[in-house]
Amino acid sequence: MFESLAEKVKSHQVNPQSPMISVFQLEIAEFGDLLAWMKGQDTFPQYYLNFRDSVRKIAAIGKVRSFSDEISAQHFVASQDLTLVGGMTFAKQGHFWLPRLMIEQNAQGVRISVYMDNQADGAQEKREALNALKTLQHFTALEPLKQQVKLVSQKANQAQWCSWVERALIAIQQNKLTKVVLANESQFESAQPINAKDFLAESEKQNTGCYHFLYAENADCTFVGSTPERLFKRQGPQVKTEALAGTALMSDDEQQNQQQAAWLLQDRKNDEENLFVVKDICDNLQNVVTQVNVGKVELKQLRRVQHLRRQIEATLKPEFSDAACLQAIHPTAAVSGLPQQKAIAFLQNSENFDRTWYAGTLGVMSKQQGEFCVTIRCAFIEQNKIRIFAGAGIVEGSVPLLEWQEIERKASGLLTLLSSGE
Structure with missing residues:
Protein backbone atom coordinates (compact mmCIF):
# COMPACT_ATOMS: atom_id res chain seq x y z
CA MET A 1 0.00 0.00 0.00
CA PHE A 2 2.81 2.41 0.86
CA GLU A 3 5.18 1.42 -1.97
CA SER A 4 4.07 4.34 -4.13
CA LEU A 5 5.19 6.80 -1.47
CA ALA A 6 8.53 5.03 -1.10
CA GLU A 7 9.11 5.14 -4.87
CA LYS A 8 8.42 8.88 -4.93
CA VAL A 9 10.93 9.41 -2.14
CA LYS A 10 13.57 7.24 -3.83
CA SER A 11 13.25 9.10 -7.14
CA HIS A 12 13.23 12.55 -5.52
CA GLN A 13 15.86 14.91 -6.92
CA VAL A 14 16.66 18.34 -5.53
CA ASN A 15 17.19 21.15 -8.04
CA PRO A 16 17.34 24.97 -7.80
CA GLN A 17 13.57 25.18 -8.29
CA SER A 18 12.81 22.72 -5.46
CA PRO A 19 10.81 24.05 -2.51
CA MET A 20 12.43 24.31 0.92
CA ILE A 21 10.47 21.26 2.09
CA SER A 22 9.24 18.39 -0.09
CA VAL A 23 6.01 16.67 0.91
CA PHE A 24 4.97 13.19 -0.17
CA GLN A 25 1.38 12.28 0.60
CA LEU A 26 -0.97 9.35 0.35
CA GLU A 27 -4.68 9.32 1.11
CA ILE A 28 -6.33 6.05 2.12
CA ALA A 29 -9.71 5.04 3.51
CA GLU A 30 -8.44 3.64 6.82
CA PHE A 31 -5.22 2.90 8.64
CA GLY A 32 -5.77 1.34 12.04
CA ASP A 33 -5.56 2.50 15.64
CA LEU A 34 -3.09 5.37 15.85
CA LEU A 35 -2.12 4.64 19.46
CA ALA A 36 -1.42 1.00 18.57
CA TRP A 37 0.76 2.27 15.73
CA MET A 38 2.57 4.69 18.06
CA LYS A 39 3.14 1.90 20.58
CA GLY A 40 5.18 0.12 17.90
CA GLN A 41 7.49 3.07 17.25
CA ASP A 42 10.99 3.80 18.53
CA THR A 43 11.53 7.07 16.62
CA PHE A 44 11.34 10.34 18.57
CA PRO A 45 9.90 12.83 19.17
CA GLN A 46 6.44 11.29 19.24
CA TYR A 47 3.25 13.32 19.18
CA TYR A 48 -0.44 12.44 19.31
CA LEU A 49 -3.56 14.57 19.55
CA ASN A 50 -7.16 13.37 19.55
CA PHE A 51 -9.34 16.46 19.10
CA ARG A 52 -12.20 17.09 21.51
CA ASP A 53 -15.15 18.03 19.33
CA SER A 54 -14.45 16.08 16.13
CA VAL A 55 -13.20 12.69 14.91
CA ARG A 56 -9.86 14.22 13.92
CA LYS A 57 -6.70 12.57 15.25
CA ILE A 58 -3.04 13.26 14.48
CA ALA A 59 -0.03 11.03 15.15
CA ALA A 60 3.51 12.04 14.24
CA ILE A 61 7.08 10.83 14.68
CA GLY A 62 10.48 12.35 13.99
CA LYS A 63 11.50 15.93 13.34
CA VAL A 64 12.52 17.75 10.15
CA ARG A 65 12.52 21.38 11.31
CA SER A 66 12.02 22.81 14.81
CA PHE A 67 11.17 26.25 16.21
CA SER A 68 11.69 27.53 19.74
CA ASP A 69 9.05 30.27 19.64
CA GLU A 70 5.61 30.86 18.20
CA ILE A 71 6.69 33.76 15.95
CA SER A 72 9.27 31.78 13.94
CA ALA A 73 6.81 28.88 13.78
CA GLN A 74 4.15 31.22 12.41
CA HIS A 75 6.52 32.63 9.76
CA PHE A 76 7.37 29.11 8.60
CA VAL A 77 3.70 28.11 8.37
CA ALA A 78 2.83 31.28 6.43
CA SER A 79 5.67 30.81 3.92
CA GLN A 80 5.50 27.02 3.46
CA ASP A 81 1.78 26.28 4.01
CA LEU A 82 2.63 23.21 6.10
CA THR A 83 1.30 21.94 9.45
CA LEU A 84 3.43 22.18 12.58
CA VAL A 85 2.78 20.34 15.83
CA GLY A 86 3.82 21.28 19.37
CA GLY A 87 3.01 24.04 21.81
CA MET A 88 4.19 26.05 24.80
CA THR A 89 4.99 25.21 28.39
CA PHE A 90 3.25 27.01 31.23
CA ALA A 91 6.18 29.45 31.27
CA LYS A 92 5.58 30.14 27.54
CA GLN A 93 8.66 28.30 26.27
CA GLY A 94 7.84 27.26 22.71
CA HIS A 95 8.41 23.84 21.14
CA PHE A 96 7.08 23.54 17.58
CA TRP A 97 8.27 21.22 14.84
CA LEU A 98 7.61 19.75 11.43
CA PRO A 99 7.46 15.96 11.89
CA ARG A 100 9.20 13.46 9.63
CA LEU A 101 5.98 11.46 9.29
CA MET A 102 2.45 12.53 10.14
CA ILE A 103 -0.78 10.55 9.98
CA GLU A 104 -4.06 12.44 10.13
CA GLN A 105 -7.42 10.72 10.52
CA ASN A 106 -10.70 12.54 9.97
CA ALA A 107 -14.21 11.85 8.75
CA GLN A 108 -13.05 11.76 5.12
CA GLY A 109 -10.31 9.17 5.66
CA VAL A 110 -6.58 9.11 6.39
CA ARG A 111 -3.77 11.26 5.03
CA ILE A 112 -0.17 10.10 5.42
CA SER A 113 2.54 12.73 4.88
CA VAL A 114 6.31 12.32 4.88
CA TYR A 115 8.57 15.38 4.78
CA MET A 116 12.10 16.00 3.51
CA ASP A 117 14.25 19.08 4.05
CA ASN A 118 15.79 20.06 0.70
CA GLN A 119 18.30 22.31 2.43
CA ALA A 120 19.77 19.43 4.48
CA ASP A 121 21.93 16.46 3.48
CA GLY A 122 19.98 14.85 0.64
CA ALA A 123 21.12 11.26 1.14
CA GLN A 124 20.46 11.42 4.89
CA GLU A 125 17.02 12.97 4.36
CA LYS A 126 16.11 10.25 1.87
CA ARG A 127 17.23 7.50 4.27
CA GLU A 128 15.24 8.95 7.15
CA ALA A 129 12.12 9.42 5.02
CA LEU A 130 12.28 5.82 3.78
CA ASN A 131 12.86 4.52 7.32
CA ALA A 132 9.84 6.50 8.48
CA LEU A 133 7.69 4.91 5.79
CA LYS A 134 8.75 1.44 6.95
CA THR A 135 7.23 2.18 10.37
CA LEU A 136 3.74 2.27 8.84
CA GLN A 137 3.66 -1.52 9.15
CA HIS A 138 4.63 -1.54 12.83
CA PHE A 139 1.65 -1.92 15.16
CA THR A 140 1.74 -3.22 18.75
CA ALA A 141 -1.51 -4.31 20.37
CA LEU A 142 -2.86 -2.10 23.14
CA GLU A 143 -3.36 -3.90 26.44
CA PRO A 144 -5.58 -3.34 29.50
CA LEU A 145 -3.92 -1.69 32.49
CA LYS A 146 -3.70 -3.95 35.55
CA GLN A 147 -1.24 -2.13 37.76
CA GLN A 148 -1.35 -1.30 41.43
CA ALA A 196 1.90 5.51 28.10
CA LYS A 197 -0.02 4.42 24.98
CA ASP A 198 -2.04 1.83 26.93
CA PHE A 199 -2.65 4.50 29.58
CA LEU A 200 -3.94 7.06 27.08
CA ALA A 201 -6.06 4.48 25.24
CA GLU A 202 -7.82 3.69 28.52
CA SER A 203 -8.28 7.39 29.21
CA GLU A 204 -9.86 7.86 25.78
CA LYS A 205 -12.43 5.21 26.67
CA GLN A 206 -13.29 6.64 30.08
CA ASN A 207 -12.62 10.39 29.92
CA THR A 208 -14.94 11.36 27.09
CA GLY A 209 -15.51 14.93 25.98
CA CYS A 210 -11.79 15.72 26.17
CA TYR A 211 -8.72 16.33 24.07
CA HIS A 212 -6.30 13.43 24.50
CA PHE A 213 -2.60 14.16 23.98
CA LEU A 214 0.79 12.47 24.12
CA TYR A 215 4.21 14.03 23.69
CA ALA A 216 7.50 12.20 24.13
CA GLU A 217 10.80 13.90 23.32
CA ASN A 218 12.61 10.63 24.02
CA ALA A 219 12.01 7.10 25.32
CA ASP A 220 12.60 8.00 28.97
CA CYS A 221 9.64 10.30 29.63
CA THR A 222 6.18 10.73 28.11
CA PHE A 223 3.78 13.59 28.80
CA VAL A 224 0.21 12.40 28.49
CA GLY A 225 -3.25 13.56 29.45
CA SER A 226 -6.96 14.09 28.78
CA THR A 227 -8.03 17.69 29.06
Missing part, protein backbone atom coordinates in the same frame (compact mmCIF):
# COMPACT_ATOMS: atom_id res chain seq x y z
CA VAL A 149 0.43 1.92 42.30
CA LYS A 150 1.50 3.41 45.59
CA LEU A 151 1.93 7.05 46.48
CA VAL A 152 5.65 7.78 46.84
CA SER A 153 5.72 11.54 47.32
CA GLN A 154 3.80 14.76 46.89
CA LYS A 155 5.31 18.18 46.38
CA ALA A 156 2.87 19.37 49.05
CA ASN A 157 0.96 17.32 51.59
CA GLN A 158 -2.51 18.39 52.65
CA ALA A 159 -1.31 20.71 55.42
CA GLN A 160 1.30 22.40 53.23
CA TRP A 161 -1.04 22.83 50.31
CA CYS A 162 -3.73 24.30 52.54
CA SER A 163 -1.14 26.75 53.85
CA TRP A 164 -0.51 27.85 50.24
CA VAL A 165 -4.25 28.44 49.90
CA GLU A 166 -4.29 30.47 53.13
CA ARG A 167 -1.47 32.65 51.79
CA ALA A 168 -3.41 33.12 48.57
CA LEU A 169 -6.56 34.14 50.46
CA ILE A 170 -4.58 36.74 52.41
CA ALA A 171 -3.22 38.16 49.13
CA ILE A 172 -6.78 38.27 47.76
CA GLN A 173 -8.08 40.00 50.90
CA GLN A 174 -5.29 42.58 50.53
CA ASN A 175 -6.37 43.16 46.90
CA LYS A 176 -3.01 41.97 45.58
CA LEU A 177 -4.74 39.19 43.65
CA THR A 178 -8.24 38.47 42.42
CA LYS A 179 -7.60 34.79 41.74
CA VAL A 180 -4.71 32.35 41.73
CA VAL A 181 -4.63 28.74 40.54
CA LEU A 182 -2.54 26.56 42.83
CA ALA A 183 -1.44 23.08 41.80
CA ASN A 184 0.22 20.01 43.24
CA GLU A 185 2.33 17.17 41.87
CA SER A 186 1.97 13.61 43.19
CA GLN A 187 4.31 10.77 42.27
CA PHE A 188 3.23 7.13 42.25
CA GLU A 189 5.15 3.94 41.55
CA SER A 190 4.17 0.60 40.07
CA ALA A 191 5.98 -2.72 40.25
CA GLN A 192 5.95 -2.88 36.44
CA PRO A 193 6.59 -0.25 33.75
CA ILE A 194 3.53 1.78 32.75
CA ASN A 195 2.97 1.98 29.00
CA PRO A 228 -11.54 19.14 28.85
CA GLU A 229 -10.24 22.61 28.06
CA ARG A 230 -9.70 24.25 24.69
CA LEU A 231 -7.24 27.13 24.47
CA PHE A 232 -8.51 28.18 21.05
CA LYS A 233 -9.62 26.89 17.66
CA ARG A 234 -9.09 29.05 14.58
CA GLN A 235 -10.62 28.62 11.13
CA GLY A 236 -9.39 31.42 8.91
CA PRO A 237 -9.94 34.61 10.96
CA GLN A 238 -12.64 33.06 13.16
CA VAL A 239 -11.47 32.08 16.66
CA LYS A 240 -13.31 30.07 19.29
CA THR A 241 -12.05 29.94 22.85
CA GLU A 242 -13.68 29.37 26.25
CA ALA A 243 -13.63 30.05 29.96
CA LEU A 244 -13.66 26.74 31.83
CA ALA A 245 -13.64 27.45 35.56
CA GLY A 246 -15.82 26.64 38.54
CA THR A 247 -16.04 23.02 39.69
CA ALA A 248 -18.47 20.59 41.31
CA LEU A 249 -18.52 16.85 41.97
CA MET A 250 -19.49 14.12 39.50
CA SER A 251 -20.13 10.56 40.71
CA ASP A 252 -22.08 7.40 39.82
CA ASP A 253 -25.13 8.86 41.57
CA GLU A 254 -27.19 10.62 38.89
CA GLN A 255 -29.42 12.40 41.39
CA GLN A 256 -26.40 13.75 43.24
CA ASN A 257 -24.90 14.90 39.92
CA GLN A 258 -28.07 16.84 39.13
CA GLN A 259 -28.04 18.44 42.57
CA GLN A 260 -24.37 19.40 42.16
CA ALA A 261 -25.09 20.80 38.69
CA ALA A 262 -27.96 22.93 39.98
CA TRP A 263 -25.80 24.18 42.85
CA LEU A 264 -22.87 24.98 40.54
CA LEU A 265 -25.05 27.01 38.18
CA GLN A 266 -26.37 29.06 41.10
CA ASP A 267 -23.17 29.40 43.15
CA ARG A 268 -21.88 32.97 43.16
CA LYS A 269 -18.26 32.08 44.00
CA ASN A 270 -17.93 29.66 41.09
CA ASP A 271 -19.71 31.98 38.67
CA GLU A 272 -17.43 34.86 39.61
CA GLU A 273 -14.40 32.61 39.15
CA ASN A 274 -15.61 31.79 35.64
CA LEU A 275 -16.32 35.43 34.82
CA PHE A 276 -12.78 36.37 35.91
CA VAL A 277 -11.49 34.05 33.19
CA VAL A 278 -13.94 35.48 30.62
CA LYS A 279 -12.82 39.03 31.35
CA ASP A 280 -9.14 38.06 31.21
CA ILE A 281 -9.49 36.39 27.81
CA CYS A 282 -11.55 39.24 26.37
CA ASP A 283 -9.15 41.88 27.69
CA ASN A 284 -6.11 40.05 26.31
CA LEU A 285 -7.71 39.56 22.89
CA GLN A 286 -8.90 43.13 22.43
CA ASN A 287 -5.83 44.30 20.48
CA VAL A 288 -5.86 41.43 17.97
CA VAL A 289 -9.60 41.01 17.22
CA THR A 290 -12.35 43.19 15.80
CA GLN A 291 -15.17 41.81 17.95
CA VAL A 292 -15.78 39.36 20.78
CA ASN A 293 -19.01 37.53 21.64
CA VAL A 294 -19.49 35.66 24.94
CA GLY A 295 -22.01 32.83 25.19
CA LYS A 296 -24.28 31.94 28.09
CA VAL A 297 -23.00 29.90 31.00
CA GLU A 298 -23.31 26.12 30.57
CA LEU A 299 -22.06 22.90 32.14
CA LYS A 300 -19.13 20.78 30.96
CA GLN A 301 -19.64 17.40 32.63
CA LEU A 302 -16.78 14.91 32.94
CA ARG A 303 -16.22 11.58 34.65
CA ARG A 304 -15.13 12.93 38.06
CA VAL A 305 -15.97 16.64 37.98
CA GLN A 306 -18.21 19.13 36.20
CA HIS A 307 -17.32 22.71 35.29
CA LEU A 308 -18.93 25.98 34.34
CA ARG A 309 -18.13 27.02 30.78
CA ARG A 310 -18.71 30.13 28.72
CA GLN A 311 -17.79 29.91 25.06
CA ILE A 312 -16.17 32.93 23.43
CA GLU A 313 -16.03 33.73 19.70
CA ALA A 314 -13.93 36.42 18.05
CA THR A 315 -12.76 37.62 14.61
CA LEU A 316 -9.03 38.18 14.21
CA LYS A 317 -7.71 41.31 12.54
CA PRO A 318 -6.15 40.43 9.12
CA GLU A 319 -2.54 40.72 10.32
CA PHE A 320 -2.92 38.20 13.16
CA SER A 321 -3.03 34.42 13.39
CA ASP A 322 -2.18 31.55 15.77
CA ALA A 323 0.94 33.15 17.26
CA ALA A 324 -1.08 36.19 18.34
CA CYS A 325 -3.73 33.91 19.90
CA LEU A 326 -1.07 31.97 21.81
CA GLN A 327 0.50 35.19 23.08
CA ALA A 328 -2.83 36.74 24.05
CA ILE A 329 -4.63 33.79 25.66
CA HIS A 330 -1.96 31.50 27.16
CA PRO A 331 -1.85 30.96 30.07
CA THR A 332 -5.45 31.82 30.84
CA ALA A 333 -6.71 32.86 34.25
CA ALA A 334 -8.18 29.35 34.48
CA VAL A 335 -4.66 27.95 35.03
CA SER A 336 -2.72 30.95 36.38
CA GLY A 337 -4.84 33.68 37.98
CA LEU A 338 -5.49 37.42 37.95
CA PRO A 339 -3.82 39.81 37.54
CA GLN A 340 -1.79 37.37 35.47
CA GLN A 341 1.77 38.51 36.16
CA LYS A 342 1.14 38.94 39.88
CA ALA A 343 -0.53 35.53 40.02
CA ILE A 344 2.39 33.87 38.22
CA ALA A 345 4.84 35.57 40.57
CA PHE A 346 2.81 34.27 43.53
CA LEU A 347 2.94 30.74 42.10
CA GLN A 348 6.70 30.95 41.61
CA ASN A 349 7.09 31.94 45.25
CA SER A 350 4.65 29.32 46.56
CA GLU A 351 4.71 26.13 44.50
CA ASN A 352 7.86 24.10 45.08
CA PHE A 353 8.04 22.50 41.62
CA ASP A 354 8.39 23.48 37.97
CA ARG A 355 5.11 23.03 36.09
CA THR A 356 6.89 22.58 32.72
CA TRP A 357 4.13 21.19 30.44
CA TYR A 358 1.44 21.11 33.12
CA ALA A 359 -1.04 23.93 32.32
CA GLY A 360 0.81 24.53 29.07
CA THR A 361 -0.71 24.11 25.63
CA LEU A 362 -0.36 21.59 22.79
CA GLY A 363 -1.90 21.63 19.34
CA VAL A 364 -1.40 22.09 15.62
CA MET A 365 -0.68 25.19 13.55
CA SER A 366 -1.30 25.65 9.82
CA LYS A 367 -2.07 28.46 7.42
CA GLN A 368 -5.83 27.98 7.29
CA GLN A 369 -6.49 26.64 10.77
CA GLY A 370 -5.02 26.07 14.21
CA GLU A 371 -6.20 24.37 17.37
CA PHE A 372 -4.65 24.15 20.83
CA CYS A 373 -5.77 22.59 24.09
CA VAL A 374 -4.81 23.44 27.68
CA THR A 375 -2.64 20.63 29.08
CA ILE A 376 -4.35 19.90 32.39
CA ARG A 377 -5.51 16.49 33.77
CA CYS A 378 -2.08 15.27 32.79
CA ALA A 379 0.91 13.22 33.93
CA PHE A 380 4.52 12.39 33.14
CA ILE A 381 5.19 8.66 32.77
CA GLU A 382 8.76 7.49 33.34
CA GLN A 383 9.16 3.68 33.31
CA ASN A 384 7.30 2.54 36.47
CA LYS A 385 6.74 6.06 37.81
CA ILE A 386 3.85 8.41 37.09
CA ARG A 387 3.72 12.06 38.18
CA ILE A 388 0.17 13.44 38.19
CA PHE A 389 -0.74 17.14 38.34
CA ALA A 390 -3.93 18.84 39.49
CA GLY A 391 -4.87 22.41 40.35
CA ALA A 392 -7.70 24.52 41.77
CA GLY A 393 -8.67 28.15 41.38
CA ILE A 394 -8.52 30.11 44.63
CA VAL A 395 -10.80 33.15 44.95
CA GLU A 396 -12.44 35.00 47.81
CA GLY A 397 -14.55 32.49 49.71
CA SER A 398 -12.42 29.45 48.87
CA VAL A 399 -12.12 26.88 51.67
CA PRO A 400 -8.62 25.29 51.81
CA LEU A 401 -9.76 21.77 52.70
CA LEU A 402 -12.45 21.77 50.00
CA GLU A 403 -9.89 22.93 47.43
CA TRP A 404 -7.57 20.08 48.51
CA GLN A 405 -10.42 17.63 48.00
CA GLU A 406 -11.00 19.11 44.54
CA ILE A 407 -7.42 18.57 43.35
CA GLU A 408 -7.39 15.05 44.77
CA ARG A 409 -10.62 14.34 42.85
CA LYS A 410 -9.16 15.74 39.64
CA ALA A 411 -5.99 13.66 40.00
CA SER A 412 -8.05 10.52 40.60
CA GLY A 413 -9.51 10.84 37.10
CA LEU A 414 -6.14 9.64 35.76
CA LEU A 415 -4.97 7.54 38.69
CA THR A 416 -7.97 5.20 38.60
CA LEU A 417 -7.14 4.28 34.99
CA LEU A 418 -4.22 2.16 36.16
CA SER A 419 -6.43 -0.49 37.73
CA SER A 420 -9.06 -0.42 35.00
CA GLY A 421 -8.12 -3.83 33.64
CA GLU A 422 -8.95 -5.67 36.84
